[in-house]
Amino acid sequence: MTDQSAGESASGALAAGTRRRALAEFWHYYSANTGAVIGLFVFAALVLMAIFAPLISPHLPQEQFRDSLLTPPAWQEGGKPMFLLGTDAVGRDILSRLIHGARYSLFIGLVVVVFALVSGIVLGILAGYFGGWVDALIMRVMDIILSFPSLLLALVLVAILGPGLFNAMLAIAIVLQPHFARLTRAAVMAEKNREYVTASRIAGASHLRLMLRTILPNCVAPLIVQATLSFSNAILEAAALGFLGMGAQPPIPEWGTMLATAREFILRAPWVVTFPGLAILITVLAINLVGDGLRDALDPKMKRS
């Protein structure tokens, strides 16, 4: 009994050691890409900004300063130091709205990726593992989803479900999900006839165990990269839906929705348009930099060169 537990804790320590070494190796390759490191720092800053939004934003996002409508940014003529990036048409502080908007965008990205990832993995494993008609049925449905332009399909789905933030997230997740299903299926099909899978099947592992514990962990790398790409995609698509009036509804300070309400002022007050879009661009760019870094660090082909 004691022997066994000693052995278990030793193997646990060993696993922890391997994991630490794997992590160190991963960081070695990841940090070789300067852009990826910068992207990671920007992303971390955005996450902190979103978490501590109420503490760092100078004003409330919905607070209207009736005597300061369309105030230009502080450095421009007519700007006020209390509104660093200016105010919008009803006198709300743009900086405060952008800081709170980070919460929505990151939340959207997270929810969409989790939903798309989980459903895509489940469908992909089922298709790849069982093959036959299960595979044919699932993959044809994925083909159908992919043959509609993503934004158009998301728009129609939102029209069915009703405009709003949650429905927009659901629609985007449905649109992005086939990529995960396809990736998982391809990886599962490549792995399922390997010796180690056959070995555990002969050892009596159940279908569920074979799918989730034996095969899935070996398909993770491409899924991580795809998840990062989908995260930035989800933010862009949600902003586009917001911009078209089908996503988050005003007065929610979602960046795309802010752009939609700012459109009529583009020539009179360009700052109302400039900053929300810049926030989207910086966020998406940071995540894509991280994605590129992850792809390089996780791709065994790149390690050799």
Place this chain on the structure above:
Amino acid sequence: MLRYLLHKLALIIPTVFGISLAAFAFVRLLPGDPILALAGERGVSPERYNELIHQFGYDRPYVVQYLEYLRQVLTGDFGISIATKRPVLGEFQALFPATLELATVALIIAVLIGIPAGIFAAVKRGSWFDQATMGVALTGYSMPIFWWGLLLIIFFSGYLGWTPVSGRIGLQYFFRPTTGFMLIDSLISGRPGAFRSAVSHLILPSIVLATIPLAVIARQTRSAMLEVLSEDYVRTARAKGLSPRRVVGLHAFRNALIPIVTTIGLQVGTLMAGAILTETIFSWPGIGKWMIDAIGKRDYVVVQSGLLIIALIVMAVNLIVDVLYAVINPRIRVQ
């Protein structure tokens, strides 16, 4: 080759039915009543309502409605728009050239800049040109294009006053469309200034629509070239003393072309999605704006048939890309 084509077609048929079924189902799932939408503000009496329901066939079982819809589509009848009372196919045909012109010009811009930029970046790997190009490409890839369009309007239309804000051509120029492509129509109209006006209307939307495909094509070209440039046959060609131009242009680029062509083909979906945003920002009278308006007005017939037509176009292009792929890469055909 024929077998390969037939195999591809066989795979597509269930997808086509699936698409038509999806478009049919989406529209039945849309909230609101098509007859009340048709009647508009004035409303409709209960008798007239039942009459219309019967006339449009909405009282029949869904299976019958779907089969009837399929039969109509196969005979080229895509229904009558609820909002305009005109045939959907006619509206589509009138608006599609605008989108096609915009998308074609955007794709030409993306290919003409993206491929050379990607090749040079790969050949000069690690140079400042490579880093700058890839930096710009990643920025373009991350761009919210609806914002990008607004920025261009602020700068070029608002600040410099160089380009108009919306439409396809100045209002003073009016002529019957011959080809539907404003660039060509304005040229053959012979009206002085018409072509210039058409170009100045097209330039900003096409830049906006080209942004993401350009970035994707440049990135893909670079990585495909890098892969090929490290192959043995390229080293052999270099060792034989061929000029770098010949090695890159003939030996490397031709083999890198396969993933590049696939990437370009995949941009058609991106262009269609981008057209929705671009046409909305620039009031470009194409099918992207048409679909947005139809969704807004709950014009079910247009949404249903528009979805179907657009998905079929995307699929047809993907099929063409698959065939091209087999033409450039003989290895595919055998499999």
